[in-house]
Amino acid sequence: MMTQARKKVSVSDLASMKGKEKISVLTAYDYSTALICDRAGVDILLVGDSAGMVVLGHPSTVPVNMQEMLMFCGAVSRGAKRAMIVGDMPFGSYQPGTSTAIENAVQFIKGGCDAVKLEGGAEIADKVKAIVDAGVPVMGHIGLKPQTSSLWEGYRLQGRTAESARRLVQDAQALEKAGVFSIVLEMVASEVAEVVTRKVSVPTIGIGSGPGCDGQVLVLHDLLGIYEDMKPKFVKRYAELARPILDAVLRYTQDVKAGKFPEEISTFHMSPEELEKFRGKNKK
Numbered sequence: 001m002m003t004q005a006r007k008k009v010s011v012s013d014l015a016s017m018k019g020k021e022k023i024s025v026l027t028a029y030d031y032s033t034a035l036i037c038d039r040a041g042v043d044i045l046l047v048g049d050s051a052g053m054v055v056l057g058h059p060s061t062v063p064v065n066m067q068e069m070l071m072f073c074g075a076v077s078r079g080a081k082r083a084m085i086v087g088d089m090p091f092g093s094y095q096p097g098t099s100t101a102i103e104n105a106v107q108f109i110k111g112g113c114d115a116v117k118l119e120g121g122a123e124i125a126d127k128v129k130a131i132v133d134a135g136v137p138v139m140g141h142i143g144l145k146p147q148t149s150s151l152w153e154g155y156r157l158q159g160r161t162a163e164s165a166r167r168l169v170q171d172a173q174a175l176e177k178a179g180v181f182s183i184v185l186e187m188v189a190s191e192v193a194e195v196v197t198r199k200v201s202v203p204t205i206g207i208g209s210g211p212g213c214d215g216q217v218l219v220l221h222d223l224l225g226i227y228e229d230m231k232p233k234f235v236k237r238y239a240e241l242a243r244p245i246l247d248a249v250l251r252y253t254q255d256v257k258a259g260k261f262p263e264e265i266s267t268f269h270m271s272p273e274e275l276e277k278f279r280g281k282n283k284k
């Protein structure tokens, strides 16, 4: 008998959650935290290009490349048993053309991801369709698109005017038609996110887009309180871990300086016989 494949959250599981059960999504970038998030029952782990900011220390997500993303994806995939893993395609990995987009999407799947995410609406629908046709599930991402917003107008609320709200609905529908299994709505006015959620059949995942979305996503380091360079209004800190980490490292450093670490319990010894021989030889 074949061993049963691990029970993973699938595209069809997510589809059937729309309107019934909210979808919990978090970012993850490494094995140890992926393992914890998976154990907590997070449905989707997004290996976000936000790693460029919170892990690599860049001022935006723009500098992150494929090689870096694939390393994070491999680590997260080894930690997640149940959660679906979505790889965030970095800036430059899908802009050059459809075949480049397919090649890089396939690299994410080979690297352990179950799906990929691309920023953009109607203008990238052809690339989304091509990736889906190649057999790779795609998550859309509209509203605030950090990869390009950082180069143009900065990180601002989207869908503030009736015109831009209508465009968001059209973008969502274009992505749905192109075959996405889900759409991230980032920093979209709550009223607009609600309408988009009603108008598409696939689940919407909100970040800073109000409670009307089918699911929610946050950056793990924001939720844990260990990324302090910025605090968007939509972030809720479920813990303030910067402080306890600082305290632990302070105490460790004090102990090292004072010669109080390591203690006997953390120290290894030779056997008495070998120690005797060692001392004898050393005497000479």
Ligand SMILES: Nc1nc(=O)c2c([nH]1)NC[C@@H]1CN(c3ccc(C(=O)N[C@@H](CCC(=O)O)C(=O)O)cc3)CN21
Binding pocket: 050, 053, 054, 061, 144, 146, 155, 156, 157, 187, 219, 221, 222, 227, 230, 231, 232, 233, 234
């Ligand atoms: N750590 C982290 N968390 C994120 O949520 C995140 C990233 N990194 N990197 C990629 C993008 C960038 N994001 C951001 C960053 C800043 C604001 C921000 O400053 N927002 C202002 C409102 C600005 C306005 O209304 O025009 C705020 O006060 O929330 C929003 C989204 C969300 N994403």
Ligand SMILES: CC(C)C(=O)C(=O)O
Binding pocket: 027, 046, 047, 048, 049, 050, 051, 088, 184, 186, 207, 217, 218, 219
């Ligand atoms: C915040 C989410 C949606 C994201 O794209 C990221 O973490 O990079």
Ligand SMILES: [Mg+2]
Binding pocket: 048, 049, 050, 061, 088, 146
């Ligand atoms: Mg991203």
